[in-house]
Amino acid sequence: MPPQGTNPSQTSARSPVWSRPRTAGRGPQPSLSVEAIVSEAVALADAEGVDAVSMRRIASELSVGTMSLYRYVETKDDLLDLMTDQVMGEDGFGGELTGDWRGDLRGIAVGYRELMLRHPWVLPIAASRPSLGPNVLRRTERLLGVVDGLGLHIDEMSGLTGTVVAYVRGVVLTEIAEAEVVRRTGQTEDDYRRAVGPYLGEVMAEGKHPLLTRFVLEADEHPDPDQVFLGGLELVLDGVEARLERLRRP
Amino acid sequence: MPPQGTNPSQTSARSPVWSRPRTAGRGPQPSLSVEAIVSEAVALADAEGVDAVSMRRIASELSVGTMSLYRYVETKDDLLDLMTDQVMGEDGFGGELTGDWRGDLRGIAVGYRELMLRHPWVLPIAASRPSLGPNVLRRTERLLGVVDGLGLHIDEMSGLTGTVVAYVRGVVLTEIAEAEVVRRTGQTEDDYRRAVGPYLGEVMAEGKHPLLTRFVLEADEHPDPDQVFLGGLELVLDGVEARLERLRRP
DNA sequence: GGCTGATTGCGTACCATGTACGCGACTCCC
DNA sequence: GGGAGTCGCGTACATGGTACGCAATCAGCC
Numbered sequence: 001m002p003p004q005g006t007n008p009s010q011t012s013a014r015s016p017v018w019s020r021p022r023t024a025g026r027g028p029q030p031s032l033s034v035e036a037i038v039s040e041a042v043a044l045a046d047a048e049g050v051d052a053v054s055m056r057r058i059a060s061e062l063s064v065g066t067m068s069l070y071r072y073v074e075t076k077d078d079l080l081d082l083m084t085d086q087v088m089g090e091d092g093f094g095g096e097l098t099g100d101w102r103g104d105l106r107g108i109a110v111g112y113r114e115l116m117l118r119h120p121w122v123l124p125i126a127a128s129r130p131s132l133g134p135n136v137l138r139r140t141e142r143l144l145g146v147v148d149g150l151g152l153h154i155d156e157m158s159g160l161t162g163t164v165v166a167y168v169r170g171v172v173l174t175e176i177a178e179a180e181v182v183r184r185t186g187q188t189e190d191d192y193r194r195a196v197g198p199y200l201g202e203v204m205a206e207g208k209h210p211l212l213t214r215f216v217l218e219a220d221e222h223p224d225p226d227q228v229f230l231g232g233l234e235l236v237l238d239g240v241e242a243r244l245e246r247l248r249r250p
Numbered sequence: 251m252p253p254q255g256t257n258p259s260q261t262s263a264r265s266p267v268w269s270r271p272r273t274a275g276r277g278p279q280p281s282l283s284v285e286a287i288v289s290e291a292v293a294l295a296d297a298e299g300v301d302a303v304s305m306r307r308i309a310s311e312l313s314v315g316t317m318s319l320y321r322y323v324e325t326k327d328d329l330l331d332l333m334t335d336q337v338m339g340e341d342g343f344g345g346e347l348t349g350d351w352r353g354d355l356r357g358i359a360v361g362y363r364e365l366m367l368r369h370p371w372v373l374p375i376a377a378s379r380p381s382l383g384p385n386v387l388r389r390t391e392r393l394l395g396v397v398d399g400l401g402l403h404i405d406e407m408s409g410l411t412g413t414v415v416a417y418v419r420g421v422v423l424t425e426i427a428e429a430e431v432v433r434r435t436g437q438t439e440d441d442y443r444r445a446v447g448p449y450l451g452e453v454m455a456e457g458k459h460p461l462l463t464r465f466v467l468e469a470d471e472h473p474d475p476d477q478v479f480l481g482g483l484e485l486v487l488d489g490v491e492a493r494l495e496r497l498r499r500p
Numbered sequence: 501g502g503c504t505g506a507t508t509g510c511g512t513a514c515c516a517t518g519t520a521c522g523c524g525a526c527t528c529c530c
Numbered sequence: 531g532g533g534a535g536t537c538g539c540g541t542a543c544a545t546g547g548t549a550c551g552c553a554a555t556c557a558g559c560c
Contacts, residue, residue: 019449027536028526065539128427144461154468163482166420177378211394218404232413239489277507278555315510
């Protein structure tokens with residue numbers, strides 16, 4: 001990554017991947033396709049983590065020279081955008097909305113979390129400027145649709161849904177980080193607890209952390225992550241409900 | 251990073267940084283200290299982003315050979331843990347709790363967000379297994395203290411506070427990602443909007459995305475991030491309130 | 501006061517990354 | 531059949547973390 005990172009540069013006008021021309025014409029038959037590259041990259045990222053996705057690796061997996069990939073994809077960031085959009089379409093968006101905002105919102109949140117757990121590398125990408133691929137657009141439309149028809153201003157609609165999305169991302173961020181540590185170091189949560197146990201024992205013996213102590217001694221050691229997520233989600237949905245009521249009788 | 255990433259290895263028992271012996275003794279006077287290294291690394295990360303924090307760079311900033319750092323710090327990951335804990339203590343934790351759970355929780359959430367915006371690199375670290383440094387421990391204790399004395403089981407206490415924390419992290423994740431893009435590419439949000447405008451125009455013209463269209467046309471173009479965050483936070487706190495009421499009368 | 505052995509600083513080396521550049525081979529259009 | 535545009539890709543560069551081993555340094559013991 002050459003002179004980058006310190007240049008408030010002139011790149012300010014790159015057009016989005018989605019609207020770049022698909023030139024056709026004269027030369028030899030392309031032996032690859034953007035789709036093939038994207039699919040391979042997704043498979044790699046899912047199986048071995050984002051770090052495994054290097055241009056060299058993708059190329060070798062496709063039995064192709066590294067630099068050949070750059071005939072199809074402008075930069076690695078573009079590739080990541082394309083990967084994200086592919087994956088955002090894979091679950092068919094979860095079917096029609098029912099009109100029950102609470103159920104619909106819950107369904108979307110659950111589906112979004114599952115998608116990100118299947119493809120841990122999407123979270124950081126999805127959380128930055130949305131790469132406006134067709135599938136991302138359809139998802140956004142559907143999400144806003146949940147609170148449509150309730151007489152809200154668009155800013156309120158995006159505020160409500162945005163809050164739920166933020167919660168989902170926050171939870172998933174932690175879950176992914178944990179899984180990532182396990183994948184990279186091979187140290188499971190139990191290993192960790194054992195390694196940290198003696199130190200925590202000392203800390204508890206000091207007596208300055210009574211609640212932490214209660215937590216270590218009394219808390220459920222293996223809470224079901226799904227239940228934890230769903231519990232917090234209902235809490236957030238209660239918050240949405242309260243807000244909706246307040247907005248409807250001013 | 252040599253043979254790592256594919257080894258379900260035997261590392262399973264590394265002790266936490268916090269409990270490693272500080273050997274003293276025979277040799278020459280150390281010309282550095284862990285603290286000096288950590289401080290330099292934090293300064294660098296804040297000023298130029300995590301990517302600027304390389305062992306070579308820190309060393310050169312301290313006018314010292316690269317490999318000298320490894321006499322004080324075992325790996326870069328350890329260094330990141332140490333950096334995190336340093337930063338977690340910098341705001342004095344925000345003073346005494348008032349006993350008003352809603353105000354206290356709001357204060358902690360606001361402070362936590364500010365801390366992460368000041369030091370964008372902490373989020374991914376804080377979200378994975380907590381590096382149990384002294385400052386992190388005090389923060390955790392304080393957070394649990396907010397919902398202490400309400401007669402809740404420790405699992406409920408950690409569920410409630412965890413949900414709030416997840417929301418904060420989700421919001422901040424997006425804010426940081428945006429800032430990071432600006433820092434790295436120099437493309438501001440307005441530049442982005444301009445670059446993407448024509449493409450979005452086409453999409454809107456198709457007519458398949460009425461809500462997205464409303465959003466583009468009617469939504470506040472420059473919402474105050476603080477207000478957006480606080481708005482969502484109140485929503486979540488309403489959810490907490492609802493949950494508390496339900497828990498208190500079973 | 502000199503020896504022993506631990507500790508410090510650090511140069512060198514290895515492998516991995518993204519991608520700019522430019523060359524030769526291919527193929528469609530005229 | 532020739533020119534123009536495209537494809538595949540080898541080479542090269544700067545950047546990253548850190549294993550290894552050597553020389554300089556100094557505390558403690560005799």
